[in-house]
Amino acid sequence: MSINETLAQGSNFMVYGSITAFTGAMAAFSISLAKGRRLESLEASASRNTAASHQLRMGSTVTLDKPAVSTSLSDEGDRGEGRRAGNIGMSLTWLGMILLGAGMVLRGLSAHRLPWGNMYEFSLAAGFAVSLAYCFLSLTRDLRWLGLFITIPVLLDLGLAITVLYTESAPLVPALNSYWLAIHVTAAIVCMGAFTVGAAMSALYLVAQHVEDRVAAGLEPGKLGGLASRVPSADRLDLMAYRIHAFMFPIWTFAVIAGAIWAEAAWGRYWGWDPKETWAFITWVIYAAYLHARATVGWRGRKAAFVALAGYGAIMFNYFIVNMYVNGLHSYSGLN
Numbered sequence: 001m002s003i004n005e006t007l008a009q010g011s012n013f014m015v016y017g018s019i020t021a022f023t024g025a026m027a028a029f030s031i032s033l034a035k036g037r038r039l040e041s042l043e044a045s046a047s048r049n050t051a052a053s054h055q056l057r058m059g060s061t062v063t064l065d066k067p068a069v070s071t072s073l074s075d076e077g078d079r080g081e082g083r084r085a086g087n088i089g090m091s092l093t094w095l096g097m098i099l100l101g102a103g104m105v106l107r108g109l110s111a112h113r114l115p116w117g118n119m120y121e122f123s124l125a126a127g128f129a130v131s132l133a134y135c136f137l138s139l140t141r142d143l144r145w146l147g148l149f150i151t152i153p154v155l156l157d158l159g160l161a162i163t164v165l166y167t168e169s170a171p172l173v174p175a176l177n178s179y180w181l182a183i184h185v186t187a188a189i190v191c192m193g194a195f196t197v198g199a200a201m202s203a204l205y206l207v208a209q210h211v212e213d214r215v216a217a218g219l220e221p222g223k224l225g226g227l228a229s230r231v232p233s234a235d236r237l238d239l240m241a242y243r244i245h246a247f248m249f250p251i252w253t254f255a256v257i258a259g260a261i262w263a264e265a266a267w268g269r270y271w272g273w274d275p276k277e278t279w280a281f282i283t284w285v286i287y288a289a290y291l292h293a294r295a296t297v298g299w300r301g302r303k304a305a306f307v308a309l310a311g312y313g314a315i316m317f318n319y320f321i322v323n324m325y326v327n328g329l330h331s332y333s334g335l336n
Contacts, residue, residue: 007110008169014103015124019158021096022131022151028089029147033230035082086144090135093147096154097131104128110169116185117172119323123161126319127154129193137197145231149200180262187255191248192315198244199312202305205237209301238300245308249287256284275326279318286311 104124108115116125134150137143172181204227211221211228221228231237259280260270271277290307293299299307 003169003171004110005169007106011103011106011110011169014099014106015158015162018096018099018103018127019155019162021092021099022155022158025089025092025096026148026151026155028085028092029144029151032082032086032089032144033148033227035085083144086147089147089151090138090144093131093151094135096151097128097135100124100128100131100158107169111171113172114181114185116181116189117170117176118165118167120161120165120167122185122189123157123165125189126192127157127161129189130154130157130196131193133193133197146197146200146204149204150197153196153200175266178262178266180258180265184255184258184262187251187258191252191255192319194244194248195252195312195315198241198248199309201237201241201244202308202312204231205234205241205305206302208232208237209234209305234301238305241305241308242294245287245311246291249291252284252287256280275322276318279314279322283311283314283318286314 104115104121107121107124111117116122130150131154134143134146207224208228208231211225212234214220214222232240259277263272263274263277264270286307290299290304290311293307294304
């Protein structure tokens with residue numbers, strides 16, 4: 001089928017519109033983070049975390065689901081410029097996500113296929129998945145404090161897509177012309193979006209824990225104190241990151257298995273240690289180690305956060321380095 005150039009151009013306009021919206025959201029979230037404040041002081045948070053750590057060493061049960069003091073920016077604790085800017089940031093993030101989704105739909109309609117047949121389109125889908133995961137989670141909790149750390153990677157992803165990875169709308173290469181594209185790649189995109197949110201929470205946990213440890217030791221919060229005072233407590237961030245990773249790991253497992261089944265249908269073998277297959281498996285192993293360590297040896301805190309970030313680093317390596325610079329059966333970036 002011929003390519004509908006009008007729809008393809010419309011897709012490009014929608015993508016540029018989403019970039020504009022995400023840029024505005026990033027600026028608004030920056031103001032919100034600078035002007036907002038957390039109800040719980042660093043001293044109270046450090047004291048509570050110290051008590052929780054002591055209970056863990058003594059074998060007691062510690063419940064993190066319902067902290068005694070709210071750790072999110074609320075209407076009562078953040079009524080001024082920070083709250084308004086945060087609301088603007090959330091609205092612009094929703095707008096950016098919708099425009100990006102519309103751009104993907106138009107791109108698919110222009111080529112009469114699913115809109116993730118090359119690296120450019122996969123990058124659009126990844127940015128959409130990240131923003132969708134963030135917006136979805138924000139429906140049940142206040143996540144304005146996280147917005148800056150979501151819009152920045154989305155903008156970097158989209159910027160790379162339109163400057164380096166862009167390819168004209170075209171039919172699928174023969175190897176991708178399969179219903180497994182909708183199954184395997186969709187699962188991978190969903191996981192990438194959620195794992196990005198989880199990685200942002202793990203990184204913020206390390207910041208919050210560092211500052212709370214300094215305060216507990218009687219030291220000044222340091223340069224990171226301002227940031228730590230505007231995000232939830234370290235134990236809350238650790239718990240939220242764990243829940244995201246635990247929920248998404250089975251879906252990542254399914255994505256790897258679906259890829260193996262597709263490989264057997266396309267190439268006559270389930271596994272051939274192709275570079276992309278190998279790094280997908282490495283990513284699976286890292287996240288499996290993260291969940292296993294937390295469940296069996298009680299790894300929480302810094303060790304768990306570093307393992308989770310290593311898993312996300314493996315995803316990024318597979319996404320950028322392997323796709324763009326390593327030759328293999330999965331070389332569908334559209335750049336070669």
